[in-house]
Amino acid sequence: MQETLNSWQAVHDEVLRRIHARDWAPGDLIPNETDLAAEFGCARATVNRALRTLAENGVLDRRRKAGTRVALHPISKAILDIPVIRHEIEQRGQTYGYVLLQQKLAVPQMQIQLAMHLAANTKLLHVKAVHMADNAPYVIEDRWINQNSVSGANSIDFSIISANEWLLSHAPYTHGDITFSAVAADAHKSELLAAQPGDALFEMHRTTWDHDIVITTVCLSYAPGHKMKTTL
Amino acid sequence: MQETLNSWQAVHDEVLRRIHARDWAPGDLIPNETDLAAEFGCARATVNRALRTLAENGVLDRRRKAGTRVALHPISKAILDIPVIRHEIEQRGQTYGYVLLQQKLAVPQMQIQLAMHLAANTKLLHVKAVHMADNAPYVIEDRWINQNSVSGANSIDFSIISANEWLLSHAPYTHGDITFSAVAADAHKSELLAAQPGDALFEMHRTTWDHDIVITTVCLSYAPGHKMKTTL
Numbered sequence: 001m002q003e004t005l006n007s008w009q010a011v012h013d014e015v016l017r018r019i020h021a022r023d024w025a026p027g028d029l030i031p032n033e034t035d036l037a038a039e040f041g042c043a044r045a046t047v048n049r050a051l052r053t054l055a056e057n058g059v060l061d062r063r064r065k066a067g068t069r070v071a072l073h074p075i076s077k078a079i080l081d082i083p084v085i086r087h088e089i090e091q092r093g094q095t096y097g098y099v100l101l102q103q104k105l106a107v108p109q110m111q112i113q114l115a116m117h118l119a120a121n122t123k124l125l126h127v128k129a130v131h132m133a134d135n136a137p138y139v140i141e142d143r144w145i146n147q148n149s150v151s152g153a154n155s156i157d158f159s160i161i162s163a164n165e166w167l168l169s170h171a172p173y174t175h176g177d178i179t180f181s182a183v184a185a186d187a188h189k190s191e192l193l194a195a196q197p198g199d200a201l202f203e204m205h206r207t208t209w210d211h212d213i214v215i216t217t218v219c220l221s222y223a224p225g226h227k228m229k230t231t232l
Numbered sequence: 233m234q235e236t237l238n239s240w241q242a243v244h245d246e247v248l249r250r251i252h253a254r255d256w257a258p259g260d261l262i263p264n265e266t267d268l269a270a271e272f273g274c275a276r277a278t279v280n281r282a283l284r285t286l287a288e289n290g291v292l293d294r295r296r297k298a299g300t301r302v303a304l305h306p307i308s309k310a311i312l313d314i315p316v317i318r319h320e321i322e323q324r325g326q327t328y329g330y331v332l333l334q335q336k337l338a339v340p341q342m343q344i345q346l347a348m349h350l351a352a353n354t355k356l357l358h359v360k361a362v363h364m365a366d367n368a369p370y371v372i373e374d375r376w377i378n379q380n381s382v383s384g385a386n387s388i389d390f391s392i393i394s395a396n397e398w399l400l401s402h403a404p405y406t407h408g409d410i411t412f413s414a415v416a417a418d419a420h421k422s423e424l425l426a427a428q429p430g431d432a433l434f435e436m437h438r439t440t441w442d443h444d445i446v447i448t449t450v451c452l453s454y455a456p457g458h459k460m461k462t463t464l
Binding site for chain 1: 431
């Protein structure tokens with residue numbers, strides 16, 4: 001007989017065990033929450049929390065009326081933490097440094113206008129900087145800020161605080177797009193990163209929005225050898 | 233007067249609005265769930281779900297006894313979907329293809345042994361393949377499988393089904409580590425990917441575990457120009 005399961009973690013582990021053991025195979029409908037709660041001797045809310053977590057992790061497929069099935073095509077999910085760059089460097093135990101290269105109003109190239117869904121010829125605030133770890137270049141921040149949606153951005157001196165850090169506490173966003181890629185360093189990037197032209201760079205492009213108003217788009221180009229880590 | 237909020241999403245949006253408007257500033261203690269439920273005219277469980285989601289997204293900082301505060305250093309979180317490679321390619325509307333290059337028992341190099349926490353000289357199953365999208369190389373899968381922990385792996389013909397796909401449905405894992413990076417293509421990888429030596433490649437290294445037993449470690453090297461996308 002099944003022992004009583006007291007925590008949602010215990011229910012989570014037992015459900016996962018049955019799926020791993022293929023007692024419940026991919027595509028199978030599993031018992032409903034009421035029956036599982038009775039079997040496990042716990043509250044229905046406890047079962048609900050466990051199943052919800054498994055669904056968020058892509059192990060189960062929950063449909064409002066059709067019940068809960070073991071996912072046919074499990075999609076692994078990983079959560080990426082994207083901290084302020086200064087915190088990222090300090091958490092590595094390194095000393096943070098920062099050099100502002102440029103802060104000016106300009107009309108961005110077409111590709112940026114498209115990413116930000118803005119009309120041609122809209123002037124934006126262009127901020128370019130290098131973040132340093134232990135005096136070595138860590139990442140180039142090449143950013144465009146929609147000054148019309150971020151109040152106060154025009155009067156900030158981004159040589160004192162990075163746009164990366166200032167925006168996060170002054171212009172929160174509701175959602176955003178992120179793209180990761182690998183690119184070869186051009187002459188300009190390799191010079192800023194103390195790298196060789198052609199070196200493979202890890203890049204993150206990110207555009208954030210406050211509802212339907214674009215806040216900012218940024219390209220972060222990391223020095224060669226950068227690794228972004230997470231867990232499954 | 234506050235309108236009644238009927239769903240956890242509505243509570244979530246209202247709390248986020250107050251944080252964006254800085255009615256509740258970084259570091260501020262926010263009202264407890266009971267008071268918020270009374271204010272919003274909803275169940276405490278509804279408030280709980282909303283606050284839990286905001287905490288998971290790094291917007292709030294919840295402490296069991298000390299209450300809930302607006303996060304001082306908000307960490308953005310992005311969820312990465314990591315599907316089976318065949319599904320990834322088919323979802324792009326491309327035709328999937330697959331070429332097995334190698335399947336044999338061997339002792340991996342030191343770096344792999346360390347990633348898998350295995351004793352030196354342990355023989356593992358080495359599977360190497362190229363996944364194709366519309367007949368062009370898409371990604372190299374260079375994988376080591378702990379044959380002692382994955383029953384049946386030794387008798388599978390990985391020219392018929394990729395190890396990537398077979399493992400996901402036959403050797404589920406409890407957790408894993410992922411590292412993303414950019415590397416320059418060496419002669420071997422560039423040949424397999426129809427690329428030039430030195431091209432910047434996006435790579436994912438992933439090691440998965442079933443509790444404390446290692447299942448597999450894989451290096452995925454994507455053809456030049458690959459982009460991994462997600463949302464915030």
